[in-house]
Amino acid sequence: MYCGTHDMVYCLMCIATEHRSCGDVTSLTDAAGSSLQQKEADRLQEEYESIKEVLTVSKRKKKENLVSLEENRNTIEKRLQEIEEALVEHIKKLSQQDKMSLNETYCKVKDELESDIKMLDCRISEMERVRGKFQSTTEVNQEKRFIQFKLCQQIMKDAKILHAQFESGGKVLIDFAENTSVTGQLVEVKSLGKINEARINEKKEIKGQKEIKGQKEINVRMQNDKKTCRINDICQLDCGACILADWRNKNVKLIDTNRNVKSHFDLGFLPNGICKTGHNEIAVKLCNNKIDMLSLSTGIAKVRSISVKGGGGYWGIAYTGGKFWASAETAVDVYDTNGTFEKSIAVARAGTRQMTVYQNSVYLADRSDGIVKLMSDGTKQTKFQDSKLKCTVGVCISNDGTVYALDKPSNTIVMFSQDGKCLGQLVPEIPSREDPESLCYDNKNECILIGYNSSDTVTALHLHD
Structure with missing residues (x-):
């Protein structure tokens, strides 16, 4: 039924x-x-x-x-x-350094001991020589014998002093105080990371929103680098190659379109910003209140320098309309190419950071809650803000005008359209204890490059609609 x-x-x-x-x-x-x-x-x-x-x-x-x-x-x-390979290589490096230190200490102590032995041999020989003379002076007069006697006394006295000196110094040994925290921490570590299972629900697509397709780490360390890299600024040349400012190693590095470090240039001072000024030319803002112009036509070579007033210690520089826009704490100072100061523009509350240019406008990261856009005449047109931004340190812009803002505390990148509308955020896989500091949009490979505070790699973040 x-x-x-x-x-x-x-x-x-x-x-x-x-x-x-x-x-x-x-x-x-x-x-x-x-x-x-x-x-x-x-x-x-x-x-x-x-x-x-x-x-x-x-x-x-x-x-x-x-x-x-x-x-x-x-x-x-x-x-x-x-x-695994990095850890093994690092342990080998530490072992090699300690072996070198061991050999240096051994050679130093060995040389000192051999010198002491020679000194003792000389003293013993001198005592035997004087003793022989003293014993063979039975036929000489009393005055000469008295002289020999006194000389022998003095040599004996010096020998006693030398003996006391060496005995007080004691026996020299080489000791090795093992850093047990290294092996202890490695033994305590249960894994190299955590494997997570995550479920991502599809969301309604927002026009202009991008998502992470994948990411790749690029090694940017060079043989002559003495310290871990700190890539605080990145810019791209017309050919697609990128220039990295390595603050800690005081140099700039050229990466070709295949992501290989091809050459570098030692600046002698800490670089606080970098920007493209021509087809094969860049400018580097330095901590000594200078802006160095570099040519990349054949290798990397310095062309000339100009001075800036008190802005060397602050990060960020841009070039547009034949003018340099240089950060100066909470303001931006404008100079012509000869170094003539033109004006100062108050822009940020917490200090400026990375700067970039799009369609002749200057975009700069305000170390507070967003990105400031300045027109070519210096007027402030837009500020790209969102509650997800707490301390903005990096900025880059893609060909379609999408603004990417790097937030340091959350390690996220917030996206904006040119009218200031938030398009969502990107959450790259940032290694622990590696603070991201700079961004660059790689138009050649259609990805975002991320530079870090303390890392020998740069992340290439590939996106898709």
Whole structure:
């Protein structure tokens, strides 16, 4: 029989026991002869096609997820291998340094002991020589014998002093005070990281919003680097190559389009900002209140310098319209290419950081809650703000005008359209204890480059719509 209340067919036993209170129970003959039967069949056919389509889409997504899952696993395995090799290499480096220190100490102590032995040999020889003379002076007069006696006394006295001096110095040993915290911490560490399973729900697409397609680490350390790199600014040349400002090693580095470090230039001073000034020319803002112009036509060479007033210690520089825009704490100072000061523009509350140019306007990171946009005449047009931004340190802009703001506390990148509308945020996989400090949009490879406070790598963040 058919129960209309529950819209389902049941056997007589079920109808009698479980559907006695239902008021719409009819025979199958009556239910099957209903005029609604065909309409219901048509509706079921449409629903079948619809459900089949969504299930097919779900199946496709699951297959894509399976492929991306394997890519995730391969990426993590590669990173684990890189960490393993880096740790082994670092331990080898520490061991080599300690061995060198051991040999230096050994050679120093060995030379001192051999020198002392020579001095003792000389003293013993001198004593034997004087003693021989003293014993062979029986035929000389009393005055000469008295002289020999006194000389022998003095040599004996000096020998006693030398003996006391060496005995008080004690025995020299080489000791090794092992840094147990190194092995102790390694033994205590249970893993190189944490493997997490995350589920990402699809959101309604916002026009202009980007998502992370993948990321790759680029090694930017050079053999002559004495310290861990600190990439505080990045800019791109017309050819697609990128220039990195390495604050800690006081140099700039050229990375080609294949992500290889091809050359570098020692600045002699800490670089606090970098920008493109021409087809093969860049400018570097230095801590000694200078701006150095460098040519990259054949290698990297210094062309000339100009002076800036008191802005050397602050980060950020841009070049547009034949003018330098140099950070000066909470303001930006404008200079012509000859170094003539033109004006100062108050722009930031907490201090300026990285700066960039898009369509002749200057965009700068305010170390508070956003990005400030300055027109070519210096007027403040827009500030790109969002509650997710607490301390903005980096900024870059893609070809379509999307503004990317780097927030230091959260290690996230917030995106804006040119009208100031927030388009969402990117959450890259930032290694622990590595603070991101700078951004650059790589138009050649359509990705964002991220420089760090203390890291020998730069992250290439690939995006998709």
